[in-house]
Amino acid sequence: xxxxxxxxxxxxxxxxxxxxxxxxxxxxxxxxxxxxxxxxxxxxxxxxxxxxxxxxxxxxxxxxxxxxxxxxxxxxxxxxxxxxxxxxxxxxxxxxxxxxxxxxxxxxxxxxxxxxxxxxxxxxxxxxxxxxxxxxxxxxxxxxxxxxxxxxxxxxxxxxxxxxxxxxxxxxxxxxxxxxxxxxxxxxxxxxxxxxxxxxxxxxxxxxxxxxxxxxxxxxxxxxxxxxxxxxxxxxxxxxxxxxxxxxxxxxxxxxxxxxxxxxxxxxxxxxxxxxxxxxxxxxxxxxxxxxxxxxxxxxxxxxxxxxxxxxxxxxxxxxxxxxxxxxxxxxxxxxxxxxxxxxxxxxxxxxxxxxxxxxxxxxxxxxxxxxxxxxxxxxxxxxxxxxxxxxxxxxxxxxxxxxxxxxxxxxxxxxxxxxxxxxxxxxxxxxxxxxxxxxxxxxxxxxxxxxxxxxxxxxxxxxxxxxxxxxxxxxxxxxxxxxxxxxxxxxxxxxxxxxxxxxxxxxxxxxxxxxxxxxxxxxxxxxxxxxxxxxxxxxxxxxxxxxxxxxxxxxxxxxxxxxxxxxxxxxxxxxxxxxxxxxxxxxxxxxxxxxxxxxxxxxxxxxxxxxxxxxxxxxxxxxxxxxxxxxxxxxxxxxxxxxxxxxxxxxxxxxxxxxxxxxxxxxxxxxxxxxxxxxxxxxxxxxxxxxxxxxxxxxxxxxxxxxxxxxxxxxxxxxxxxxxxxxxxxxxxxxxxxxxxxxxxxxxxxxxxxxxxxxxxxxxxxxxxxxxxxxxxxxxxxxxxxx
DNA sequence: CAGTGAGCGAGCTTCCGCTTGACTT
Numbered sequence: 001x002x003x004x005x006x007x008x009x010x011x012x013x014x015x016x017x018x019x020x021x022x023x024x025x026x027x028x029x030x031x032x033x034x035x036x037x038x039x040x041x042x043x044x045x046x047x048x049x050x051x052x053x054x055x056x057x058x059x060x061x062x063x064x065x066x067x068x069x070x071x072x073x074x075x076x077x078x079x080x081x082x083x084x085x086x087x088x089x090x091x092x093x094x095x096x097x098x099x100x101x102x103x104x105x106x107x108x109x110x111x112x113x114x115x116x117x118x119x120x121x122x123x124x125x126x127x128x129x130x131x132x133x134x135x136x137x138x139x140x141x142x143x144x145x146x147x148x149x150x151x152x153x154x155x156x157x158x159x160x161x162x163x164x165x166x167x168x169x170x171x172x173x174x175x176x177x178x179x180x181x182x183x184x185x186x187x188x189x190x191x192x193x194x195x196x197x198x199x200x201x202x203x204x205x206x207x208x209x210x211x212x213x214x215x216x217x218x219x220x221x222x223x224x225x226x227x228x229x230x231x232x233x234x235x236x237x238x239x240x241x242x243x244x245x246x247x248x249x250x251x252x253x254x255x256x257x258x259x260x261x262x263x264x265x266x267x268x269x270x271x272x273x274x275x276x277x278x279x280x281x282x283x284x285x286x287x288x289x290x291x292x293x294x295x296x297x298x299x300x301x302x303x304x305x306x307x308x309x310x311x312x313x314x315x316x317x318x319x320x321x322x323x324x325x326x327x328x329x330x331x332x333x334x335x336x337x338x339x340x341x342x343x344x345x346x347x348x349x350x351x352x353x354x355x356x357x358x359x360x361x362x363x364x365x366x367x368x369x370x371x372x373x374x375x376x377x378x379x380x381x382x383x384x385x386x387x388x389x390x391x392x393x394x395x396x397x398x399x400x401x402x403x404x405x406x407x408x409x410x411x412x413x414x415x416x417x418x419x420x421x422x423x424x425x426x427x428x429x430x431x432x433x434x435x436x437x438x439x440x441x442x443x444x445x446x447x448x449x450x451x452x453x454x455x456x457x458x459x460x461x462x463x464x465x466x467x468x469x470x471x472x473x474x475x476x477x478x479x480x481x482x483x484x485x486x487x488x489x490x491x492x493x494x495x496x497x498x499x500x501x502x503x504x505x506x507x508x509x510x511x512x513x514x515x516x517x518x519x520x521x522x523x524x525x526x527x528x529x530x531x532x533x534x535x536x537x538x539x540x541x542x543x544x545x546x547x548x549x550x551x552x553x554x555x556x557x558x559x560x561x562x563x564x565x566x567x568x569x570x571x572x573x574x575x576x577x578x579x580x581x582x583x584x585x586x587x588x589x590x591x592x593x594x595x596x597x598x599x600x601x602x603x604x605x606x607x608x609x610x611x612x613x614x615x616x617x618x619x620x621x622x623x624x625x626x627x628x629x630x631x632x633x634x635x636x637x638x639x640x641x642x643x644x645x646x647x648x649x650x651x652x653x654x655x656x657x658x659x660x661x662x663x664x665x666x667x668x669x670x671x672x673x674x675x676x677x678x679x680x681x682x683x684x685x686x687x688x689x690x691x692x693x694x695x696x697x698x699x700x701x702x703x704x705x706x707x708x709x710x711x712x713x714x715x716x717x718x719x720x721x722x723x724x725x726x727x728x729x730x731x732x733x734x735x736x737x738x739x740x741x742x743x744x745x746x747x748x749x750x751x752x753x754x755x756x757x758x759x760x761x762x763x764x765x766x767x768x769x770x771x772x773x774x775x776x777x778x779x780x781x782x783x784x785x786x787x788x
Numbered sequence: 789c790a791g792t793g794a795g796c797g798a799g800c801t802t803c804c805g806c807t808t809g810a811c812t813t
Contacts, residue, residue: 023806023807024806024807024808025807025808043807043808044806044807045806045807045808045809046805046806046807046808047805047806047807048806048807050804050805050806051803073808073809074807095806096806099805100805100806101806103805103806104806104807150805153804153805154803154804154805156803156804157803157804157805158802158803158804159803160803160804161802161803161804162802162803163802163803164802164803165801165802165803166801166802168802169800169801169802174800174801175800175801175802176801176802177801177802177803178802178803179802179803179804180803180804181803181804182803182804292808296808304806304807478804478805479804479805479806481804481805481806481807482804482805482806485804485805486804623792623793624792624793624794625792625793626793628793630793641793643792643793645791645792645793667791681790681791682790683789683790683791685789685790686790688790690790690791693791695789695790695791697790
């Protein structure tokens with residue numbers, strides 16, 4: 001699709017009556033259709049100005065006056081907008097109706113030098129013809145209170161980020177960062193991890209019985225019921241089963257209760273991210289970029305929103321769709337109210353642009369996400385589901401405990417016909433869903449088997465990207481446009497990693513009463529396996545503890561909520577923004593000073609104990625190159641301590657003395673070969689032998705670094721030499737730094753530790769040194785390690 | 789590409805929220 005630049009369009013029509021500026025280009029396109037030919041609609045692409053990038057950007061002495069500059073990637077756009085504005089009679093500032101949007105309009109007015117007399121501010125919450133035309137009929141002046149609330153927000157975030165981060169550089173490690181949002185996100189993950197580490201698992205025996213119920217037609221149906229208590233020990237469970245052997249089981253009551261279930265509201269950014277993660281397995285950023293595609297091609301409404309509101313048009317369209325395809329009784333008009341903290345509601349909920357479009361063309365992922373959005377939106381306008389829940393209580397003649405069976409029958413599916421919301425907690429109790437057999441009170445039941453199974457208490461769950469977003473939103477921390485970036489930021493800073501971790505096997509006991517016999521079995525199950533979960537790193541934990549200790553105010557989960565309240569007061573004109581910042585700054589800055597003066601350099605050191613052989617102290621801490629274990633202490637004139645890096649999977653917080661001692665058994669010196677020492681150690685890619693500054697990996701599942709001997713090591717060294725010799729096509733005496741080698745993808749040149757391609761048509765063995773050099777020159781310099 | 793574990797200390801790092809595009813093997 002050909003994109004028409006603003007300047008190109010200008011050549012088509014060179015004087016405009018009206019210039020409308022919105023935030024997003026896709027929105028500009030849609031709106032222009034509604035407004036007709038007297039209006040030219042363009043976009044600012046978000047903010048065009050920000051605090052100075054290089055310096056602090058705030059004149060603290062001078063009442064916190066912000067120093068703004070045009071953002072580097074917006075310079076071209078701003079010159080273009082200036083030109084357009086000069087050639088137009090009326091400028092309509094149509095950025096979003098929230099704090100940031102109002103500020104964008106104000107920055108535009110200031111930067112483009114717009115005359116307030118010919119500048120109009122308009123707002124709308126939905127992109128429908130009616131809403132747009134209505135907005136144009138009702139322009140208003142810029143709301144400077146709202147603008148000031150944004151300036152306060154911006155200035156506060158800069159102060160927090162740019163005053164606290166340097167404290168970390170001095171006291172912990174260079175290049176670290178802290179911020180109102182990211183530091184609290186990390187805190188959530190760190191504290192959850194500590195809950196998991198500190199959790200003690202206990203077990204109890206859960207008892208379930210299967211009864212055999214004869215039906216009218218002579219068939220026998222199984223009824224599963226669970227005991228209303230658990231037993232702490234195997235002995236108690238066994239004693240209970242003994243008493244069941246000759247007991248009579250009689251139904252004491254059958255209770256039927258109607259139940260209703262209502263649909264969830266339509267999607268907002270956070271709920272879309274959660275459902276796409278649970279149902280489709282998308283990462284948060286994946287969801288956003290797919291949604292962006294759908295938005296840009298006009299298939300869904302704006303994807304960064306905190307409002308559950310649907311336009312009247314959408315509600316009507318959904319109604320028609322539901323009545324047409326499912327009938328009147330499935331329809332129910334619903335208006336949802338946004339309940340999340342700090343919502344600003346500048347847009348609609350995320351919904352299909354055209355409700356009658358049930359399927360779209362596009363990539364598979366786009367289709368899936370659209371389908372999810374379509375179903376959720378339709379379901380939100382549908383009738384409740386009606387259920388009947390049945391609870392059957394069964395008395396046991398020999399003991400006071402009772403068995404309970406539950407069943408659920410769908411009387412009317414309602415919205416469930418289209419969409420079922422999923423949840424983070426897996427279904428724990430295996431209660432019988434669906435229809436129960438016909439039962440009545442006083443009925444005597446015959447049992448088949450009774451199981452007493454050992455079940456363990458569950459550790460709190462680690463956060464996924466999506467469940468972290470949910471938590472942040474609940475606390476009012478972050479905005480729809482920042483949820484995805486927050487998650488990448490905390491990972492880029494090295495505070496958090498997203499990983500899979502294997503589980504461990506666990507044994508559990510099961511007692512089965514069958515006939516008159518109780519049998520006991522020990523079974524195994526997998527536990528603790530994690531997939532795509534967020535884990536704090538060692539540095540994440542150290543930084544978090546430092547921040548909590550010295551900056552308790554900004555690390556408080558309620559800090560954002562508290563300042564948001566004050567931003568609201570500024571927006572209402574009840575509070576002067578500079579005053580608010582001043583009263584935050586005075587105590588905050590003294591905390592910064594205090595941390596700079598008082599705090600020791602922090603490395604998260606943890607003393608594990610003493611080495612039984614040497615009697616030296618063993619500790620773990622963050623070193624220059626990451627977490628390490630240290631044997632011995634630095635003393636004047638004394639022996640230097642020994643160091644060893646922690647392996648992947650080992651952490652300062654959890655490593656044991658035994659594991660740390662193991663680390664010092666490597667590297668092992670195996671002896672000499674050809675006059676050079678042979679050592680064995682474990683590196684990032686596993687165990688290796690080192691000889692003559694060469695690294696040779698040990699063979700997996702064959703060699704053990706702790707026991708391998710010199711003869712085997714020599715075997716490995718020779719084996720590697722042979723392999724390298726086979727790989728060598730040609731070497732040059734004149735320049736030993738250059739070689740032609742045979743690799744996995746054919747011949748290539750290696751020169752000064754960089755690899756270069758050889759064109760497929762040339763015979764590698766025939767290349768001269770000069771030929772090689774020209775090939776090297778032709779190829780672009782290899783990229784340096786990517787670091788941002 | 790796997791080791792290292794402070795030295796003389798230059799000059800640098802950093803925030804949150806609003807948007808879209810682009811260096812490819």
